[in-house]
Amino acid sequence: MHAADSVSNMSVRRTPPTGEGFQHSSIRINLENSDLWKSFHNVGTEMIITKHGRRMFPHCSVSLSGLQPFANYVIMVDMIPVDGYKYKWKKEQWEVAGKAEPQPPCRTYVHPDSPAPGSHWLKQSLSFLKLKLTNNTLDQHGHIILHSMHRYYPRFHVVQADSLYTVRWGPFQTFSFPETTFTAVTAYQNPKITKLKIDHNPFAKGFREGGTHSHKRCRAQGSPSGSPSAKKVPKPSHESPQSLQKMRLHTEKGLTSTEQSQKGPHFSAWPPEQDASDRLHAEPLDMEYDYSCEEQMVPASLPYNSYRSLEYGRYPFPTSEAEPAQEQPTVHPLATAEYTAPQHPYHHPYAYSNTADWSQHPLFSYTCW
């Protein structure tokens, strides 16, 4: 594993630059194992989802900086559909197979250490190893529910809050990484992904190293991925420190997708807004390219809005929340004038009356409660 030496870094352009209500204005988030993610992304990351829940591999691991040491934070992750399509694996590539299924209940995984002071989060990287994905829409274990053959990306939320119950009042920031996009599957489709997983995932050693029944069986039956002594996949040449440094950090707060696309070529591909035909294959992350991570605004998650907008509409934002942040330092940043996406109004779920309701909200599931 090369987690420590590979970091995808993300900075946050805070708005406004001053104001006590935005104390975490310099929050930065790094994807710890970004090299591994990129290796998978270059092939077309697939994540197994099962009825009882399956961990992600690679798993989400990030490090934070810029937090206030004595302020409490809650760190959360949810999964956002990349687009409105479902896919199928055909002739060694992904093809669009129609419109996406209606979105399952949206759940958020809360990091088990939450809430914790900034000093705690700054000490070491955060691992979301225990986050599990399921295709069971009736799941009661709090796993994140996804549709098979659909594409998603994880979204990280850093919320300044003293408890899970005050999260809804805390200012928060949202981050995502382009290389973490994946296709949810119930069985691996791309043999290259299988090979990568076997090479990197310690739990798959039994399949990597020879001598086991499974391997002999796989090999005897000509499984394309069942090679017990699978060769180590050479590290992509683009993983040099120099190329990593080229990954300019960029976050755009309060930009519409159109505005984002005008900021640079990489924004046309992230957040995922492009035509599905552009994404049929794995999207190699060209390191020479100014590929970057940006803050993925919660309300700007357009692919999800068709599903969520109705829900948000049920919980109108208090009028006072829409005041400029400078005047109301404690107001939610997404409700500030800086947030210019009126066509996709984001309403903080003030009106959620219980955790069951919250669990259906992207930021308020009971996953880890």
Place this chain on the structure above:
DNA sequence: TCCTCTAACACTTTTGAATCGC
């Protein structure tokens, strides 16, 4: 026929309790 999903399999890793020594 094709595609997707599930359960079982054999193996490794992780976890936590028990034990030991200082």
Place this chain on the structure above:
DNA sequence: AGCGATTCAAAAGTGTTAGAGG
């Protein structure tokens, strides 16, 4: 008595496969 290191068994996790089901 308290603490840390070590050991060991159980639990949890892995990808592959055959077969079921739509």
